[in-house]
Amino acid sequence: MDLLLAHGAMPPGAAWHLEAPVQMGLACAAAGYLFLVLRLRSRGGAVKRGRAWAWGLGLASVLVALQTPLSAVAEGRSLAAHMLQHVLLMSVAAPLLLVGLYPRLLVPVTRPLLPAMLNRRFPSALLRMLSEPAFTFGVWLLVLYLWHVPAVYGLALHSEPWHIAEHLSLMIAGTLFWLPVIDPLVSLKRMPPVRRILYLGGGQVATAVLAAVLVWWPDVLYIHYERANEMWGISPQADQQVAGALMMVIDMIAALWATTWIALGSLGRAPSAQPQAAL
Amino acid sequence: MDALADRRVGLGAAGALAAAFVTGGVALATGSSQWTMVLAGALLLGSGFAVMAPCQLQMSAMLTHVVRNMAARNVSAWGAPSVARAAGLFSLGYLVFYAPVAILLGGLALLLGPYAWMLCLIGGVMAMVLGLAALGALPRSWLSRCRGPLYLLRSGRASFRRPFAAGIAFGQYCATCCGPYLYALLVVAGATGAFWLGAGLVALYSLTMVVPFLLPALLAPGRYAVLGERVQTLAPQVNRATGAALIAMGAVLFPVTALIA
Numbered sequence: 001m002d003l004l005l006a007h008g009a010m011p012p013g014a015a016w017h018l019e020a021p022v023q024m025g026l027a028c029a030a031a032g033y034l035f036l037v038l039r040l041r042s043r044g045g046a047v048k049r050g051r052a053w054a055w056g057l058g059l060a061s062v063l064v065a066l067q068t069p070l071s072a073v074a075e076g077r078s079l080a081a082h083m084l085q086h087v088l089l090m091s092v093a094a095p096l097l098l099v100g101l102y103p104r105l106l107v108p109v110t111r112p113l114l115p116a117m118l119n120r121r122f123p124s125a126l127l128r129m130l131s132e133p134a135f136t137f138g139v140w141l142l143v144l145y146l147w148h149v150p151a152v153y154g155l156a157l158h159s160e161p162w163h164i165a166e167h168l169s170l171m172i173a174g175t176l177f178w179l180p181v182i183d184p185l186v187s188l189k190r191m192p193p194v195r196r197i198l199y200l201g202g203g204q205v206a207t208a209v210l211a212a213v214l215v216w217w218p219d220v221l222y223i224h225y226e227r228a229n230e231m232w233g234i235s236p237q238a239d240q241q242v243a244g245a246l247m248m249v250i251d252m253i254a255a256l257w258a259t260t261w262i263a264l265g266s267l268g269r270a271p272s273a274q275p276q277a278a279l
Numbered sequence: 280m281d282a283l284a285d286r287r288v289g290l291g292a293a294g295a296l297a298a299a300f301v302t303g304g305v306a307l308a309t310g311s312s313q314w315t316m317v318l319a320g321a322l323l324l325g326s327g328f329a330v331m332a333p334c335q336l337q338m339s340a341m342l343t344h345v346v347r348n349m350a351a352r353n354v355s356a357w358g359a360p361s362v363a364r365a366a367g368l369f370s371l372g373y374l375v376f377y378a379p380v381a382i383l384l385g386g387l388a389l390l391l392g393p394y395a396w397m398l399c400l401i402g403g404v405m406a407m408v409l410g411l412a413a414l415g416a417l418p419r420s421w422l423s424r425c426r427g428p429l430y431l432l433r434s435g436r437a438s439f440r441r442p443f444a445a446g447i448a449f450g451q452y453c454a455t456c457c458g459p460y461l462y463a464l465l466v467v468a469g470a471t472g473a474f475w476l477g478a479g480l481v482a483l484y485s486l487t488m489v490v491p492f493l494l495p496a497l498l499a500p501g502r503y504a505v506l507g508e509r510v511q512t513l514a515p516q517v518n519r520a521t522g523a524a525l526i527a528m529g530a531v532l533f534p535v536t537a538l539i540a
Contacts, residue, residue, distance in 0.1 A: 201328045208325035215476070216316040241476055248324055249483045255328060256335045257491035263336055
């Protein structure tokens, strides 16, 4: 069923997109984090307030992307709104959630799980693969480009299960991309700061190609939005250009922010200090 | 260690140069106007990170430097809220500076019309010469009149007692390096007949520069003060990165010029 028709009867400004599974997931994530924080505090550990804020902002980004009128506008009328949804999941929520985690907080999860996983062949291989920047970059690149092929994009817009799969895979791919940059658990294959900045630069080049296609392609690429009603007098072509610019700018802000913190974080870490996340 | 780092920078710049020429060559060979504009745009947007990251680090390094100096002079009012306020006003000055720059560059592109590409070419040559000089491949005296962040600090133009004016001064410094890049962005955007797109991209450029610098200053100003003592050790790497970025930018502007000419 066409989601445009499904949402068409409602003015987009009033269409809050409330879905119980998403809200349950967000509530569980918040409660789980609170449990870990209280546990750490009860054992005399230092709770990092900035990291907790990052976790909260990450969850808020998911909420804004999936549960507000932005979602209805994104599905029905504007590619730029849909792109904003995607970058909120991939480039805002994913890094913020990873920044929210740090080794001492995660001890109750990692202590029982990690040794058992490292002693087994398949989970150990999986962990090593997830620590491999070439793998995380490759998955991110594949997912990003695959969902922006017009036919595949159209499939997600016209089928709810495919749409859920799209958002879920973009979120997972975004998390994988940021994993070696932020490295909340101190991975098996830790990248030095310069390599992490180059990794971010590689991501920017990949994003730039897609953004340039959206900004400079002379035709409307996604037929769905050509048929949708113009919003605020913005033509589908201009909407596509705004989508490309939004994608590039938000990704670039995230990458530059991470670069600053990688560089300054590597300076701020005393040589004798325990290895920890750079951000 | 330095020789190894320099070799890596040289290899990176050579790689960027080769990639830019290969991409430009492919675009010209295909002869498709659709893909030509997309490739020119992709080259420019893709090199944006290399252009902006060293500038961004210089802005952050300057803030830590200023905070350290203020702490050394024992300025009692210079606490975390002051860092956040100064960073906010600095960012505002930087953004205000770029509004007329966008209009000026856009006007220049419109005025030159079909010959706008010539300034892209000159900008590319200038960027490469500046980059080579910054890497020490040309006589150091070539850059003796180049006024970097240290000049801004020493001359008092970037005093954080007047953060708004400091933001404007830093914007001027950035515009000399990034000017050719921004101009090319405007010309490529203008080639699609959308002047608003070019002006918008320049405005977004200045916003993109400011937000990653401003956010940590607002959310964790104390961190800047802690890092102040060590930030000077980063200066040689940032200088080398700036040189490499300028060469890469020059390398990108040549095929972009060929694509839009």
